[in-house]
Amino acid sequence: MEEGPVGADALRAVITRVFEKLGMGSPGAAVVADALVWADLRGLDTHGVSRLPRYVERIEAGEVDPSAAPTVTRHRAAVATVAGNRSQGQLALRTAADEAVAMAREAGVGWVSIRDASHAGAIGYFTHRIARERMAALAVGASRPVMLYHGSRAAGAATNPLAIAVPAGNGRVVSVDMAASTVSRGLLQRHRRTEAPLEPGWAVDASGHPTCDPTEAVLPTPLGGPKGSGMATLFECLANVTAGMPLIEPTLSGRLRHHAQGGAVLALDVEAFRPFDAFAADVDALADALRNLPPAEGHREVLAPGDRGDRIMAARNRTGIPLDAKVRVSLQEIVGRLGVEMPG
Amino acid sequence: MEEGPVGADALRAVITRVFEKLGMGSPGAAVVADALVWADLRGLDTHGVSRLPRYVERIEAGEVDPSAAPTVTRHRAAVATVAGNRSQGQLALRTAADEAVAMAREAGVGWVSIRDASHAGAIGYFTHRIARERMAALAVGASRPVMLYHGSRAAGAATNPLAIAVPAGNGRVVSVDMAASTVSRGLLQRHRRTEAPLEPGWAVDASGHPTCDPTEAVLPTPLGGPKGSGMATLFECLANVTAGMPLIEPTLSGRLRHHAQGGAVLALDVEAFRPFDAFAADVDALADALRNLPPAEGHREVLAPGDRGDRIMAARNRTGIPLDAKVRVSLQEIVGRLGVEMPG
Numbered sequence: 001m002e003e004g005p006v007g008a009d010a011l012r013a014v015i016t017r018v019f020e021k022l023g024m025g026s027p028g029a030a031v032v033a034d035a036l037v038w039a040d041l042r043g044l045d046t047h048g049v050s051r052l053p054r055y056v057e058r059i060e061a062g063e064v065d066p067s068a069a070p071t072v073t074r075h076r077a078a079v080a081t082v083a084g085n086r087s088q089g090q091l092a093l094r095t096a097a098d099e100a101v102a103m104a105r106e107a108g109v110g111w112v113s114i115r116d117a118s119h120a121g122a123i124g125y126f127t128h129r130i131a132r133e134r135m136a137a138l139a140v141g142a143s144r145p146v147m148l149y150h151g152s153r154a155a156g157a158a159t160n161p162l163a164i165a166v167p168a169g170n171g172r173v174v175s176v177d178m179a180a181s182t183v184s185r186g187l188l189q190r191h192r193r194t195e196a197p198l199e200p201g202w203a204v205d206a207s208g209h210p211t212c213d214p215t216e217a218v219l220p221t222p223l224g225g226p227k228g229s230g231m232a233t234l235f236e237c238l239a240n241v242t243a244g245m246p247l248i249e250p251t252l253s254g255r256l257r258h259h260a261q262g263g264a265v266l267a268l269d270v271e272a273f274r275p276f277d278a279f280a281a282d283v284d285a286l287a288d289a290l291r292n293l294p295p296a297e298g299h300r301e302v303l304a305p306g307d308r309g310d311r312i313m314a315a316r317n318r319t320g321i322p323l324d325a326k327v328r329v330s331l332q333e334i335v336g337r338l339g340v341e342m343p344g
Numbered sequence: 345m346e347e348g349p350v351g352a353d354a355l356r357a358v359i360t361r362v363f364e365k366l367g368m369g370s371p372g373a374a375v376v377a378d379a380l381v382w383a384d385l386r387g388l389d390t391h392g393v394s395r396l397p398r399y400v401e402r403i404e405a406g407e408v409d410p411s412a413a414p415t416v417t418r419h420r421a422a423v424a425t426v427a428g429n430r431s432q433g434q435l436a437l438r439t440a441a442d443e444a445v446a447m448a449r450e451a452g453v454g455w456v457s458i459r460d461a462s463h464a465g466a467i468g469y470f471t472h473r474i475a476r477e478r479m480a481a482l483a484v485g486a487s488r489p490v491m492l493y494h495g496s497r498a499a500g501a502a503t504n505p506l507a508i509a510v511p512a513g514n515g516r517v518v519s520v521d522m523a524a525s526t527v528s529r530g531l532l533q534r535h536r537r538t539e540a541p542l543e544p545g546w547a548v549d550a551s552g553h554p555t556c557d558p559t560e561a562v563l564p565t566p567l568g569g570p571k572g573s574g575m576a577t578l579f580e581c582l583a584n585v586t587a588g589m590p591l592i593e594p595t596l597s598g599r600l601r602h603h604a605q606g607g608a609v610l611a612l613d614v615e616a617f618r619p620f621d622a623f624a625a626d627v628d629a630l631a632d633a634l635r636n637l638p639p640a641e642g643h644r645e646v647l648a649p650g651d652r653g654d655r656i657m658a659a660r661n662r663t664g665i666p667l668d669a670k671v672r673v674s675l676q677e678i679v680g681r682l683g684v685e686m687p688g
Contacts, residue, residue: 075616078422079452108423109455152637152646164578176574230520230649234508242617249633272419273586282585289593293496302495305574
């Protein structure tokens with residue numbers, strides 16, 4: 001694989017082949033590849049192709065079953081549970097998103113709790129998918145304790161990403177995708193690689209003491225102290241506990257040892273409330289009003305939520321995705337080892 | 345009114361009479377009083393009886409109609425809009441919470457958007473109400489731009505409180521109730537009264553510059569920068585824009601000048617997913633596991649989300665609610681002026 005940016009289509013094709021070689025059916029492999037490349041396109045590099053080595057490892061270790069498919073149990077008109085059945089996380093989330101949309105079409109809203117999935121990448125991919133169906137969307141990821149719990153010196157909550165997206169006019173989407181932690185674990189890892197010091201308050205070391213040394217940092221801190229760890233705890237309850245697969249307490253007590261991830265997805269059909277075009281026009285007007293606010297010192301402009309990702313996506317769709325050296329090397333290693341033909 | 349703590353029942357009775365004198369029906373007056381006293385009982389003093397003078401002012405100015413009642417429009421099996429019709433905000437939120445529960449009983453989940461309401465106090469009151477119905481609850485308040493928008497030097501988002509509550513065993517509730525701002529506006533006001541300096545990063549002055557001077561502070565900052573203002577913007581869309589009553593853009597553009605508040609409430613019937621007792625036991629186990637985490641330096645113990653409020657409530661139910669001098673004086677003024685008989 002040559003140096004320089006890689007085209008999104010080429011990258012999608014390679015990653016699809018990697019998952020096919022590992023035993024995943026073609027439609028599923030294409031979904032996982034599309035979700036990973038989407039994250040890279042939007043500048044969420046920590047949730048894109050950089051995750052591939054870990055995904056391959058989990059499949060090869062038997063933790064994730066490439067031939068498994070999620071199953072849906074609809075409980076009532078507007079609620080369902082998706083069981084991942086140890087399939088790749090993106091498949092469970094996509095099944096959940098589609099089921100939420102189907103229920104919202106009838107009942108106005110649909111809620112799906114997810115159990116027994118694996119890492120699902122950037123959950124914003126799934127809220128954007130729902131927004132393209134002209135619905136509002138909310139999703140949370142809920143995994144094992146990897147974040148400091150407020151008031152403690154130990155991990156007691158997940159970084160639980162929260163993603164919300166709403167449709168605007170002309171296929172545009174206004175969106176947020178944020179962790180319940182001050183910074184993501186991916187960012188701590190990147191600082192570890194580049195040896196750049198952390199900002200005060202971002203992380204603690206193995207004894208739970210605040211540290212700015214990226215090699216000592218073990219856990220990110222919760223966003224706003226009790227707010228971040230409280231929000232994360234309640235997401236665990238809304239998602240994993242409703243799904244009947246808690247992850248925090250069983251890990252803390254030592255009963256659960258393997259990688260697992262859950263979550264929840266909500267779709268809300270805005271047309272149940274008012275004509276879609278009126279809703280979209282109001283969202284556009286809001287986004288424009290925010291962009292027209294006076295910039296703060298040191299800021300050239302004000303962005304509406306999601307603008308930054310949209311711009312990076314537009315640029316990378318034109319010029320390709322810059323992969324960092326480490327990601328490129330590990331991708332080449334995987335491709336070589338599995339005998340995947342590189343696209344022309 | 346004597347000095348020293350006031351019993352919750354006595355306080356509820358006085359406040360109920362105040363609203364009755366202002367023209368509110370007895371059931372409604374009792375709801376508003378109960379919600380305000382609940383906030384004081386849980387230590388949320390900035391959202392309790394301290395708000396009464398402003399509420400009375402709004403009713404006397406004709407901004408809030410004490411004789412109005414909210415109306416419900418159910419659009420589909422699981423979604424509805426509640427119109428406040430300029431009634432006191434607590435009545436709209438309570439109507440929305442009850443409608444969400446009724447829909448969730450059938451469909452598994454219920455979503456209600458709220459329009460044309462006024463200040464609703466602590467929205468945790470309504471998520472706790474839903475949790476007592478053995479359901480999980482999520483609520484957002486959504487009002488006018490009173491928080492700094494990230495990247496700007498002006499207001500562009502509400503402080504949008506987010507409250508989540510889930511039922512545990514024996515009527516217990518695990519809950520969070522947090523603003524999308526670093527600190528609440530109520531806390532800034534309290535520092536203004538006591539002249540205690542603000543912590544760095546909490547607020548900006550009228551020109552949008554960071555300040556620690558409580559007399560200069562005008563706007564709270566968003567929690568985590570783009571996270572807080574992004575979350576708040578998306579809550580405006582999920583709540584007020586679905587309800588057909590946006591508040592941010594119309595205020596920024598100058599079209600909307602009067603006080604108004606919206607919001608949204610979600611109820612999720614956990615029994616649709618699994619037996620209630622199994623859910624409650626898992627929530628209890630999680631809360632206990634968090635309480636058993638090793639405390640950080642400077643912390644005597646670790647609390648589960650909602651523990652602090654539960655403890656203050658237990659204590660204040662026993663010993664009464666301490667009202668600060670300013671609140672006591674303004675309550676006496678209102679009671680005297682309206683000719684409300686004080687309880688014996």
